Amino acid sequence: DGGITQSPKYLFRKEGQNVTLSCEQNLNHDAMYWYRQDPGQGLRLIYYSQIVNDFQKGDIAEGYSVSREKKESFPLTVTSAQKNPTAFYLCASSIRGTSNQPQHFGDGTRLSIL
């Protein structure tokens, strides 16, 4: 079955450490997205990529970085510059550049601070 795989499911970060969250999809979608979810705040867009080797900042990109070297993969790095990284992170994908197509989501990674 096609879908989106996020790993790990739980991740712990020490002070001053960078951590990378994995997102892989086999839906053959061009567009991929990273969201941060905090209780009562809905989903906020961190970064998105409409095509390989290109990505754009979302609403809350500070303290995060991404790469898009392969169509299937869109890893997110939470850097030490992100002072409040504890959250639930969701990756999604969709057909590129089409407003009427839904996004498909992975099962998320929960990041906590040690």
Added chain:
Amino acid sequence: AQSVTQLGSHVSVSEGALVLLRCNYSSSVPPYLFWYVQYPNQGLQLLLKYTSAATLVKGINGFEAEFKKSETSFHLTKPSAHMSDAAEYFCAVSESNYGGSQGNLIFGKGTKLSVKP
């Protein structure tokens, strides 16, 4: 700019009662609208979408939503709640700006549905 407002962060209903979750949007162009459901510690699952074909949209698990342009609303309903419907529900509007952000979704803050036995 588009935006989404979900009225009520928590809604509680009895099993078998009507479920009504409210969503209002603002958009300067005809919108595409979506409802998603999220169970604890999981990702979002698409319930239904409105893409201008019909104003009454039927989704999975017995849910439906009606697009009302005059009220800028897209409320989600289910005639009879089941215990398994307890989850968080998100309404979203698709960003229709051209130049790279087309297809981005703007989410409401979510409504947590509780179902009492």
